[in-house]
Amino acid sequence: MELRQSNPWPDLFRDTQRSAFHMEVRDSYGVPGESEPLRRFLSGEARSEEPDESWQAWASLVRGCTARGVTVSRIRVVTVPHSDYQRWLLTETRDNIDAGEDIRYLPRHLVGADQVPADDFWLFDDAAVAFNLVDAEGKPAGAGITTDPSIAAYCRRSKERLWSLATPFDKYDDPAETYPR
Template sequence: MELRQHNPWPDLFRDCRRSAFHLEVRDSYAVPSESEPFRRFLKGEPRITEPDEAWREWAELMRQLGQRGVTVSRVRVVTVPHSDYQRWLLSETVDNIDVGEDIRYLPRHLAGEIPTDDFWLFDDERVAFNLIDKEGKPAGAAVTGDPHIAAYCHSAKERLWKLATPYSEYVVNAGQ
Protein backbone atom coordinates (compact mmCIF):
# COMPACT_ATOMS: atom_id res chain seq x y z
CA MET A 1 0.00 0.00 0.00
CA GLU A 2 1.39 3.37 -1.01
CA LEU A 3 0.49 6.52 0.92
CA ARG A 4 -0.16 9.53 -1.31
CA GLN A 5 -0.78 12.73 0.61
CA HIS A 6 -2.11 16.14 -0.36
CA ASN A 7 -4.06 15.85 -3.63
CA PRO A 8 -3.15 12.58 -5.39
CA TRP A 9 -6.33 12.47 -7.47
CA PRO A 10 -5.32 14.32 -10.65
CA ASP A 11 -2.37 11.96 -11.22
CA LEU A 12 -4.48 8.88 -10.47
CA PHE A 13 -7.12 9.98 -12.95
CA ARG A 14 -4.61 10.91 -15.63
CA ASP A 15 -3.11 7.41 -15.41
CA CYS A 16 -6.57 5.85 -15.80
CA ARG A 17 -7.25 4.22 -19.19
CA ARG A 18 -10.80 2.80 -19.12
CA SER A 19 -12.83 3.40 -15.98
CA ALA A 20 -12.88 5.09 -12.61
CA PHE A 21 -15.46 4.02 -10.05
CA HIS A 22 -16.05 5.68 -6.68
CA LEU A 23 -17.85 4.03 -3.78
CA GLU A 24 -19.03 6.56 -1.19
CA VAL A 25 -20.28 5.15 2.12
CA ARG A 26 -20.23 8.14 4.49
CA ASP A 27 -23.25 10.33 5.17
CA SER A 28 -21.17 13.49 5.42
CA TYR A 29 -17.81 14.80 4.32
CA ALA A 30 -15.70 17.76 5.43
CA VAL A 31 -14.33 18.95 2.10
CA PRO A 32 -13.06 22.50 2.66
CA SER A 33 -14.21 23.80 -0.73
CA GLU A 34 -17.75 22.65 0.07
CA SER A 35 -18.06 24.52 3.37
CA GLU A 36 -19.51 27.76 2.02
CA PRO A 37 -21.99 26.20 -0.47
CA PHE A 38 -23.14 23.77 2.24
CA ARG A 39 -23.55 26.60 4.76
CA ARG A 40 -25.63 28.56 2.22
CA PHE A 41 -27.81 25.50 1.59
CA LEU A 42 -28.47 25.05 5.32
CA LYS A 43 -29.41 28.73 5.66
CA GLY A 44 -31.74 28.58 2.64
CA GLU A 45 -29.59 31.08 0.75
CA PRO A 46 -29.27 31.02 -3.05
CA ARG A 47 -26.78 28.65 -4.60
CA ILE A 48 -23.46 30.15 -5.66
CA THR A 49 -23.56 30.23 -9.44
CA GLU A 50 -19.88 30.88 -10.11
CA PRO A 51 -17.90 27.65 -9.57
CA ASP A 52 -14.81 27.78 -7.40
CA GLU A 53 -11.33 26.80 -8.58
CA ALA A 54 -11.58 23.26 -7.14
CA TRP A 55 -14.80 22.61 -9.07
CA ARG A 56 -13.42 24.08 -12.31
CA GLU A 57 -10.38 21.79 -12.05
CA TRP A 58 -12.60 18.76 -11.37
CA ALA A 59 -14.95 19.57 -14.24
CA GLU A 60 -12.04 19.97 -16.66
CA LEU A 61 -10.52 16.69 -15.49
CA MET A 62 -13.85 14.91 -16.03
CA ARG A 63 -14.15 16.41 -19.52
CA GLN A 64 -10.63 15.26 -20.39
CA LEU A 65 -11.40 11.74 -19.20
CA GLY A 66 -14.58 11.69 -21.26
CA GLN A 67 -12.68 12.78 -24.35
CA ARG A 68 -10.28 9.86 -23.79
CA GLY A 69 -13.21 7.43 -23.45
CA VAL A 70 -12.75 6.85 -19.70
CA THR A 71 -16.03 6.28 -17.84
CA VAL A 72 -16.45 7.80 -14.39
CA SER A 73 -19.14 6.38 -12.13
CA ARG A 74 -20.13 6.43 -8.48
CA VAL A 75 -22.43 4.68 -6.07
CA ARG A 76 -23.41 6.67 -3.02
CA VAL A 77 -24.67 4.49 -0.20
CA VAL A 78 -26.82 6.78 1.92
CA THR A 79 -28.81 6.62 5.12
CA VAL A 80 -32.52 7.44 4.77
CA PRO A 81 -33.71 9.89 5.91
CA HIS A 82 -30.81 11.79 4.36
CA SER A 83 -28.33 13.74 6.41
CA ASP A 84 -28.20 17.49 5.78
CA TYR A 85 -25.01 16.92 3.81
CA GLN A 86 -26.62 14.29 1.57
CA ARG A 87 -29.66 16.53 0.98
CA TRP A 88 -27.27 19.26 -0.14
CA LEU A 89 -25.29 16.82 -2.28
CA LEU A 90 -28.47 15.70 -4.03
CA SER A 91 -29.06 19.33 -5.00
CA GLU A 92 -25.52 19.64 -6.38
CA THR A 93 -25.05 16.28 -8.14
CA VAL A 94 -26.52 17.50 -11.42
CA ASP A 95 -23.23 19.39 -11.91
CA ASN A 96 -21.33 16.09 -11.77
CA ILE A 97 -23.75 14.53 -14.22
CA ASP A 98 -23.32 17.50 -16.57
CA VAL A 99 -19.55 16.92 -16.77
CA GLY A 100 -19.98 13.24 -17.60
CA GLU A 101 -20.16 11.29 -14.35
CA ASP A 102 -22.72 8.50 -13.95
CA ILE A 103 -23.90 8.57 -10.32
CA ARG A 104 -26.27 6.21 -8.59
CA TYR A 105 -27.76 6.18 -5.11
CA LEU A 106 -28.43 3.22 -2.86
CA PRO A 107 -30.23 3.47 0.49
CA ARG A 108 -28.04 1.87 3.15
CA HIS A 109 -30.84 -0.39 4.40
CA LEU A 110 -31.05 -1.98 0.92
CA ALA A 111 -27.31 -2.36 0.37
CA GLY A 112 -26.48 -5.42 2.45
CA GLU A 113 -22.81 -5.73 3.31
CA ILE A 114 -20.74 -2.79 2.14
CA PRO A 115 -17.05 -1.94 2.45
CA THR A 116 -16.33 0.29 5.42
CA ASP A 117 -14.19 2.77 3.50
CA ASP A 118 -14.70 4.94 0.45
CA PHE A 119 -12.52 4.00 -2.50
CA TRP A 120 -11.83 4.73 -6.14
CA LEU A 121 -11.29 1.71 -8.38
CA PHE A 122 -9.25 2.58 -11.47
CA ASP A 123 -9.44 0.27 -14.49
CA ASP A 124 -10.61 -2.51 -12.13
CA GLU A 125 -6.93 -2.95 -11.23
CA ARG A 126 -5.84 -0.23 -8.82
CA VAL A 127 -7.63 0.91 -5.66
CA ALA A 128 -7.22 4.24 -3.93
CA PHE A 129 -8.83 4.41 -0.50
CA ASN A 130 -9.89 7.92 0.53
CA LEU A 131 -8.03 8.99 3.68
CA ILE A 132 -9.40 11.55 6.12
CA ASP A 133 -7.95 13.35 9.11
CA LYS A 134 -9.47 13.64 12.60
CA GLU A 135 -11.85 16.39 11.43
CA GLY A 136 -13.01 14.31 8.45
CA LYS A 137 -11.13 16.43 5.92
CA PRO A 138 -9.40 14.80 2.93
CA ALA A 139 -5.90 13.59 3.76
CA GLY A 140 -4.82 11.81 0.58
CA ALA A 141 -5.10 8.22 -0.49
CA ALA A 142 -3.78 4.77 0.23
CA VAL A 143 -3.15 3.20 -3.18
CA THR A 144 -2.68 -0.45 -4.01
CA GLY A 145 -2.54 -2.68 -7.04
CA ASP A 146 -2.97 -5.83 -4.94
CA PRO A 147 -5.10 -8.09 -7.17
CA HIS A 148 -7.06 -9.50 -4.20
CA ILE A 149 -8.05 -6.06 -2.93
CA ALA A 150 -8.89 -4.92 -6.47
CA ALA A 151 -11.04 -8.04 -6.99
CA TYR A 152 -12.89 -7.41 -3.71
CA CYS A 153 -13.57 -3.79 -4.69
CA HIS A 154 -14.62 -4.83 -8.20
CA SER A 155 -17.06 -7.36 -6.72
CA ALA A 156 -18.53 -4.70 -4.41
CA LYS A 157 -18.82 -2.32 -7.35
CA GLU A 158 -20.68 -4.83 -9.52
CA ARG A 159 -23.11 -5.87 -6.78
CA LEU A 160 -23.89 -2.36 -5.53
CA TRP A 161 -24.17 -0.88 -9.05
CA LYS A 162 -26.95 -3.34 -9.88
CA LEU A 163 -28.85 -2.39 -6.72
CA ALA A 164 -28.41 1.37 -7.02
CA THR A 165 -30.78 3.83 -8.69
CA PRO A 166 -29.56 6.37 -11.28
CA TYR A 167 -29.45 9.92 -9.92
CA SER A 168 -32.17 11.23 -12.26
CA GLU A 169 -34.64 8.66 -10.92
CA TYR A 170 -33.48 8.77 -7.31
CA VAL A 171 -33.69 12.55 -6.99
CA VAL A 172 -37.34 12.52 -8.12
CA ASN A 173 -38.24 9.96 -5.49
CA ALA A 174 -36.19 11.76 -2.83
CA GLY A 175 -38.42 14.81 -3.21
CA GLN A 176 -35.72 17.05 -4.66
Protein backbone atom coordinates in the same frame (compact mmCIF):
# COMPACT_ATOMS: atom_id res chain seq x y z
CA MET B 1 0.12 0.23 0.02
CA GLU B 2 1.45 3.61 -1.03
CA LEU B 3 0.43 6.66 0.98
CA ARG B 4 -0.02 9.90 -0.97
CA GLN B 5 -0.86 12.79 1.31
CA SER B 6 -0.94 15.49 -1.32
CA ASN B 7 -3.60 15.61 -4.04
CA PRO B 8 -3.11 12.27 -5.88
CA TRP B 9 -6.25 12.50 -7.98
CA PRO B 10 -5.04 14.37 -11.09
CA ASP B 11 -2.24 11.84 -11.70
CA LEU B 12 -4.49 8.84 -11.03
CA PHE B 13 -7.16 10.11 -13.42
CA ARG B 14 -4.68 11.04 -16.14
CA ASP B 15 -3.16 7.54 -15.99
CA THR B 16 -6.55 5.81 -16.21
CA GLN B 17 -7.29 4.14 -19.54
CA ARG B 18 -10.83 2.67 -19.21
CA SER B 19 -12.68 3.40 -15.99
CA ALA B 20 -12.68 5.33 -12.74
CA PHE B 21 -15.27 4.23 -10.20
CA HIS B 22 -15.95 5.79 -6.80
CA MET B 23 -17.69 4.03 -3.92
CA GLU B 24 -18.96 6.57 -1.37
CA VAL B 25 -20.21 5.22 1.94
CA ARG B 26 -20.12 8.22 4.29
CA ASP B 27 -23.16 10.38 5.00
CA SER B 28 -21.06 13.52 5.32
CA TYR B 29 -17.66 14.81 4.34
CA GLY B 30 -15.55 17.69 5.60
CA VAL B 31 -14.25 19.01 2.28
CA PRO B 32 -13.10 22.57 3.04
CA GLY B 33 -14.29 23.99 -0.30
CA GLU B 34 -17.79 22.68 0.36
CA SER B 35 -18.37 24.31 3.74
CA GLU B 36 -19.58 27.66 2.41
CA PRO B 37 -21.97 26.24 -0.24
CA LEU B 38 -23.32 23.82 2.39
CA ARG B 39 -23.81 26.69 4.86
CA ARG B 40 -25.69 28.69 2.22
CA PHE B 41 -27.89 25.69 1.42
CA LEU B 42 -28.74 25.11 5.08
CA SER B 43 -29.53 28.82 5.49
CA GLY B 44 -31.87 28.75 2.51
CA GLU B 45 -29.66 31.10 0.50
CA ALA B 46 -29.40 30.95 -3.28
CA ARG B 47 -26.74 28.80 -4.84
CA SER B 48 -23.70 30.67 -6.13
CA GLU B 49 -23.68 30.97 -9.90
CA GLU B 50 -19.88 30.91 -10.06
CA PRO B 51 -18.32 27.50 -9.40
CA ASP B 52 -15.22 27.65 -7.24
CA GLU B 53 -11.75 26.87 -8.50
CA SER B 54 -11.62 23.36 -7.01
CA TRP B 55 -14.93 22.43 -8.66
CA GLN B 56 -13.72 23.75 -12.01
CA ALA B 57 -10.55 21.66 -11.69
CA TRP B 58 -12.61 18.54 -10.88
CA ALA B 59 -15.02 19.08 -13.78
CA SER B 60 -12.07 19.61 -16.13
CA LEU B 61 -10.47 16.39 -14.91
CA VAL B 62 -13.68 14.41 -15.47
CA ARG B 63 -14.28 15.96 -18.89
CA GLY B 64 -10.71 15.14 -19.89
CA CYS B 65 -11.23 11.51 -18.89
CA THR B 66 -14.54 11.09 -20.66
CA ALA B 67 -13.14 12.77 -23.79
CA ARG B 68 -10.51 9.97 -23.83
CA GLY B 69 -13.25 7.35 -23.53
CA VAL B 70 -12.81 6.73 -19.80
CA THR B 71 -16.01 5.95 -17.91
CA VAL B 72 -16.32 7.91 -14.64
CA SER B 73 -18.97 6.57 -12.27
CA ARG B 74 -19.88 6.36 -8.61
CA ILE B 75 -22.31 4.90 -6.15
CA ARG B 76 -23.38 6.87 -3.12
CA VAL B 77 -24.59 4.59 -0.35
CA VAL B 78 -26.76 6.88 1.78
CA THR B 79 -28.81 6.79 4.93
CA VAL B 80 -32.49 7.72 4.52
CA PRO B 81 -33.59 10.19 5.68
CA HIS B 82 -30.60 12.00 4.25
CA SER B 83 -28.09 13.90 6.32
CA ASP B 84 -27.93 17.66 5.72
CA TYR B 85 -24.78 17.07 3.70
CA GLN B 86 -26.45 14.49 1.44
CA ARG B 87 -29.52 16.71 0.96
CA TRP B 88 -27.17 19.48 -0.20
CA LEU B 89 -25.19 17.07 -2.37
CA LEU B 90 -28.35 16.07 -4.22
CA THR B 91 -28.68 19.73 -5.31
CA GLU B 92 -25.10 19.69 -6.60
CA THR B 93 -25.00 16.29 -8.32
CA ARG B 94 -26.39 17.58 -11.63
CA ASP B 95 -23.07 19.41 -12.08
CA ASN B 96 -21.20 16.11 -11.78
CA ILE B 97 -23.55 14.48 -14.29
CA ASP B 98 -23.08 17.39 -16.70
CA ALA B 99 -19.30 16.98 -16.37
CA GLY B 100 -19.64 13.36 -17.50
CA GLU B 101 -20.10 11.22 -14.38
CA ASP B 102 -22.67 8.45 -14.01
CA ILE B 103 -23.85 8.66 -10.39
CA ARG B 104 -26.20 6.25 -8.67
CA TYR B 105 -27.73 6.27 -5.21
CA LEU B 106 -28.33 3.30 -2.94
CA PRO B 107 -30.24 3.70 0.32
CA ARG B 108 -28.24 1.92 3.00
CA HIS B 109 -31.26 0.10 4.45
CA LEU B 110 -31.78 -1.78 1.16
CA VAL B 111 -28.54 -3.76 1.55
CA GLY B 112 -26.98 -5.67 4.37
CA ALA B 113 -24.18 -3.98 6.27
CA ASP B 114 -21.87 -6.81 5.21
CA GLN B 115 -22.46 -5.92 1.53
CA VAL B 116 -21.28 -2.31 1.84
CA PRO B 117 -17.55 -1.66 2.03
CA ALA B 118 -16.43 0.05 5.23
CA ASP B 119 -14.37 2.64 3.39
CA ASP B 120 -14.68 4.93 0.39
CA PHE B 121 -12.49 4.01 -2.54
CA TRP B 122 -11.74 4.79 -6.16
CA LEU B 123 -11.19 1.82 -8.47
CA PHE B 124 -9.13 2.67 -11.55
CA ASP B 125 -9.24 0.34 -14.57
CA ASP B 126 -10.49 -2.41 -12.23
CA ALA B 127 -6.89 -2.87 -11.06
CA ALA B 128 -5.71 0.01 -8.85
CA VAL B 129 -7.54 1.03 -5.68
CA ALA B 130 -7.20 4.40 -3.98
CA PHE B 131 -8.79 4.54 -0.55
CA ASN B 132 -9.94 8.04 0.39
CA LEU B 133 -8.19 9.05 3.59
CA VAL B 134 -9.74 11.60 5.95
CA ASP B 135 -8.59 13.21 9.15
CA ALA B 136 -10.51 13.23 12.46
CA GLU B 137 -12.74 16.06 11.16
CA GLY B 138 -13.58 14.26 7.92
CA LYS B 139 -11.33 16.48 5.79
CA PRO B 140 -9.45 14.89 2.88
CA ALA B 141 -6.01 13.63 3.89
CA GLY B 142 -4.83 11.95 0.68
CA ALA B 143 -5.10 8.36 -0.47
CA GLY B 144 -3.81 4.91 0.27
CA ILE B 145 -3.12 3.31 -3.11
CA THR B 146 -2.68 -0.36 -3.91
CA THR B 147 -2.63 -2.67 -6.91
CA ASP B 148 -2.95 -5.79 -4.75
CA PRO B 149 -5.03 -8.16 -6.93
CA SER B 150 -7.14 -9.45 -4.02
CA ILE B 151 -8.05 -5.94 -2.84
CA ALA B 152 -8.87 -4.85 -6.41
CA ALA B 153 -11.02 -7.98 -6.84
CA TYR B 154 -12.91 -7.21 -3.60
CA CYS B 155 -13.59 -3.66 -4.82
CA ARG B 156 -14.71 -4.92 -8.25
CA ARG B 157 -17.12 -7.37 -6.63
CA SER B 158 -18.51 -4.61 -4.40
CA LYS B 159 -19.02 -2.37 -7.41
CA GLU B 160 -20.70 -5.12 -9.45
CA ARG B 161 -22.94 -6.24 -6.59
CA LEU B 162 -24.16 -2.75 -5.66
CA TRP B 163 -24.32 -1.15 -9.13
CA SER B 164 -27.38 -3.13 -10.18
CA LEU B 165 -29.14 -2.25 -6.90
CA ALA B 166 -28.41 1.48 -7.11
CA THR B 167 -30.74 4.02 -8.72
CA PRO B 168 -29.44 6.41 -11.40
CA PHE B 169 -29.44 10.01 -10.19
CA ASP B 170 -32.12 11.11 -12.67
CA LYS B 171 -34.54 8.53 -11.23
CA TYR B 172 -33.67 9.16 -7.58
CA ASP B 173 -36.22 11.86 -6.79
CA ASP B 174 -37.78 11.34 -3.38
CA PRO B 175 -36.20 8.53 -1.41
CA ALA B 176 -38.81 8.80 1.35
CA GLU B 177 -41.49 7.88 -1.21
CA THR B 178 -39.39 5.62 -3.39
CA TYR B 179 -37.95 3.61 -0.50
CA PRO B 180 -40.52 3.58 2.30
CA ARG B 181 -39.44 1.87 5.50
